[in-house]
Amino acid sequence: PTGRVVGSVKVTEADGKPAVNAEVIVYLVGFAEPPAGTPTVIQQKGRRFVPDLVAITVGDSVSFPNRDPFLHNVFSQSPPRKFDLGSFKKGESKDRQFATPGVVDVYCNIHPEMAATVLVLPNRRHTRVGADGRFTLDGVPPGTWTVFAYTRRAAKPASSKVTVTAGADAPLELAVVRGGEVPHTNKYGEKYRREPPPTYR
Structure with a gap:
């Protein structure tokens, strides 16, 4: 009981x-x-991670689908789970499994305003x-x-x-x-460059 x-x-x-x-x-x-085994989803939508905070159990995976009409590059430099998903376009999704407990801060290498946190918990x-x-x-x-x-x-x-x-x-x-x-750098440990203004045709 x-x-x-x-x-x-x-x-x-x-x-x-x-x-x-x-x-x-x-x-x-x-x-x-043991983990539940059901993937958790963090969408990339409107230049935001949605939701920007999730909790999973050690051994679970997180999916990062891109819902925006432009590229994103999801990465983390947090010691419990460093990863770099590379650039991928709308409609694509990439997964990562988390095997070590801890706090994993996730960012986009293209858009500095995007930030999320994955809590990897033991139960x-x-x-x-x-x-x-x-x-x-x-x-x-x-x-x-x-x-x-x-x-x-x-x-x-x-x-x-x-x-x-x-x-x-x-x-x-x-x-x-x-x-x-909290201020952060890009995946190369450098400051983000300012994006050029959009071109309208």
Whole structure:
């Protein structure tokens, strides 16, 4: 028998104002589970990664389909999973498997404004927080665990210990502060060049 962790996450900006449209993942660590085996999808659409934050389990894969009418080049220099998918056009998709736990920051080598994060976690006890700030972690083994709330642009995830008993809900409230986008370089470790203005015919 397992229990649940049920609660909410409050996200604010550095100035104390409520964060708007902040994607938040709640998860816990301390034990390992096999991956679900269902590929997670991060679209490249409108010069953005959609969604820009996902959580997967070690061994899972992420697909990166290009929905834009121009090239993208998805890459990461994060130690848990360095990769470079090369340039590919609209309608094409490339996958990568993630075998090491950690935080993987993903960018486009062509468009510096594109940024996403893949949380590679040891188990499947993770969930996306709803628009109302509420979450439920199902299937949590009895015991005392540290639960984390992660959002992009936060200096570090919020965390708190919670004790779970079989067949019961453990309440938890978390708060995380979000900062600005962290500057990054292209896949060559260089500053991005400014794109030329579009040509209209």
